Amino acid sequence: MKRFFRNKEVSADKKQNPLNNKILGTILGRIGDAVCIFDRNFNILFQSPLHIKWFDKLEEFICFKRVDEIKPNRTVKTITNETGSSLHLEISTFPIKDDEGSFIAGINIVRDVSHAIKLEEKSKKLVLFKQQQLNKLELKTIIGNSKPIQKVLEGVHKISKLDTVVYIQGDTGTGKELVAQAIHKLSLRFNKPFLAINCGALTESLLDSELFGHTKGSFTGADSESIGLFEAADGGTLFLDEIGEMSTGTQVKLLRVIQDGEVRKLGATTSKKVNVRVITATHRDIAKLVVENKFREDLFYRIHVFTIHTPTLKERSGDILMLAENFLQEFAQQQNKIIRKISDEAILLLKMYSWPGNIRELRNIIERATILCESDVLQPRDFPVAILNSGSRETLSSLNKDQAPDDPHKVKIIASLEKNQWNKTLAAKDLNMSRTTLWRKMKAYSLPNN
Missing domain, CATH: 1.10.8.60 (Helicase, Ruva Protein; domain 3)
Known part of the structure; x- marks a missing residue:
């Protein structure tokens, strides 16, 4: 290659080798990619027929002013061919140096990647289609055509792709956890853990330990360190059922996690960052509990961002x-x-x-x-x-x-x-x-x- 450029540079002295140049030109012209070689002054030394077909002007594929500024780069440009169809061209430019390391020229290689891009687009569409089918399949677990249940499904669709805290209100047995699972499986966290706990089934101390974890010796019977559900659900979703039964002491700790995104184990002195989406549910009237000082008002506003009401069977x-x-x-x-x-x-x-x-x-x-x-x-x-x-x-x-x-x-x-x-x-x-x-x-x- 360097002999080729030396020959070009001494052409005035009639020392170039026409045979070598013809061989190199034939090789570069017959390969599948379009090729253009230019000297340090941007004079074109060689341009394959395909390159000539695709580009009329030097500035269409050159994006620098000095040869010594050339850095290996790759861009994709879209042009229209003679039939009016779009061609996606991958343009790569590389510097060429002499034996002393000086920049003497550049080579521009252009490849038609239209087929690959079309395959990539089809692949993306296929992935999207499969996800849409999974979404439909997931929502089929919530059975019903009545207006109340359709309103629930509308809410699930609206909120699933966001990280907003969801509050599900409904009587016992109306499928609140099923709704929470649907939200999780339709969310961007679908491949991460979904964990659930009934806050009314445990005492305050046990619930604290389950949610936040504990260190060894933090309380009687804590023989080893344990991670809580917030750490276990990191990256995923934590469903807190019957949050209305939670003690005010646990509510304070929960509020801190939701506000700061940090969880501290019982007995620990440091906190750990966690990324968990929280979905809460209850059959009780939380607003009434706030008035009765049985539920913290600040926590109520934190969890009461987006509400989904699960109707009774009588309502549907x-x-x-x-x-x-x-x-x-x-x-x-x-x-x-x-x-x-x-x-x-x-x-x-x-x-x-x-x-x-x-x-x-x-x-x-x-x-x-x-x-x-x-x-x-x-x-x-x-x-x-x-x-x-x-x-x-x-x-x-x-x-x-x-x-x-x-x-x-x-x-x-x-x-x-x-x-x-x-x-x-x-x-x-x-x-x-x-x-x-x-x-x-x-x-x-x-x-x-x-």
């Missing part, structure tokens, strides 16, 4: 059948049973029950019913007495006790209306009859019109 009664059928298939599979559906009479009982234990109670009742079921259809006899009593007491006024056993058609119509939230168009379709026929049968059975 339209989801009862969907939840029940989902639980039925889950437990039937676990128990190696084939149970096709829930009978209309059983659906009616599920709809009329008040569900004080919410989703947790529904899940437990369906599990029990699956165990007791001896056919391929879940029947009222498979339910506990509480459900049956609720049904006999609260049956619609139009469904008299003496009619219910002998009039399965009426029960089927009521069950379908309940299932479809008394939407007569949907119920008629479900019953495979016209809306007019349904209206006539409702009138014959003295069923309410709404």
Whole structure:
């Protein structure tokens, strides 16, 4: 290469070797990359046909004023070819020195990386698509189409990608931890730990030890050092369930961690930085506890940034059948049973029950019913007495006790209306009859019109 430049420099003395130059030019012109060689005064010594095709002017690929300023560099430039398509070119420039180390020239190598960039873009789109599918799959664990549960899902979507503290308010058994898990798995921390603790299940000292850790000898029975959940969840999410049961002493320590991002073990004199997203939940009215001086006001404002309310099963009664059928298939599979559906009479009982234990109670009742079921259809006899009593007491006024056993058609119509939230168009379709026929049968059975 250096002989090539020496030959160029002494061309005036007629000492150059035309054969060597032709060989080098042929080699550089035939390789897949575009090549341009220029001297220290930016005079082009060689430019391959492909380089000429891509660049008309020197300044299009030269980004320095002096050859001795050249440093190996790589940039990607996009141009438009003769067909109007975009070409992504990787431009690399390197200095060339003589035997004494002086800069005498530079070489510019250009490679078409359009295909590689397209593959990279496709790969990114594939990763995004897979993540979106995982997001959808994760949200499918929160079952329901009712407006209250859709509002919950909207909240999960809005807050999941942020690091904001989330406060989940809802009665016992409404799925608060399920919501917290969905937020974590849709967040940027999804591949980090998700840890949960029930703050109402432990005494103050035990909860402090669990949350913040302790040093050896910090209290009676502390025979060894232990890290707390905040350290264990570093980089991930910590879910504090029933935070309303936390003592004011623990609240002070928790506030310090949330404010400063530092945790200090019991018995330690130094703190450690932690990066943990905190999600809290409770079934209690925290604002009321603040007024009663049972919950710190400063902590309340720290955790009460973004609130998600988990509705009771009564508030989302339209989801009862969907939840029940989902639980039925889950437990039937676990128990190696084939149970096709829930009978209309059983659906009616599920709809009329008040569900004080919410989703947790529904899940437990369906599990029990699956165990007791001896056919391929879940029947009222498979339910506990509480459900049956609720049904006999609260049956619609139009469904008299003496009619219910002998009039399965009426029960089927009521069950379908309940299932479809008394939407007569949907119920008629479900019953495979016209809306007019349904209206006539409702009138014959003295069923309410709404």
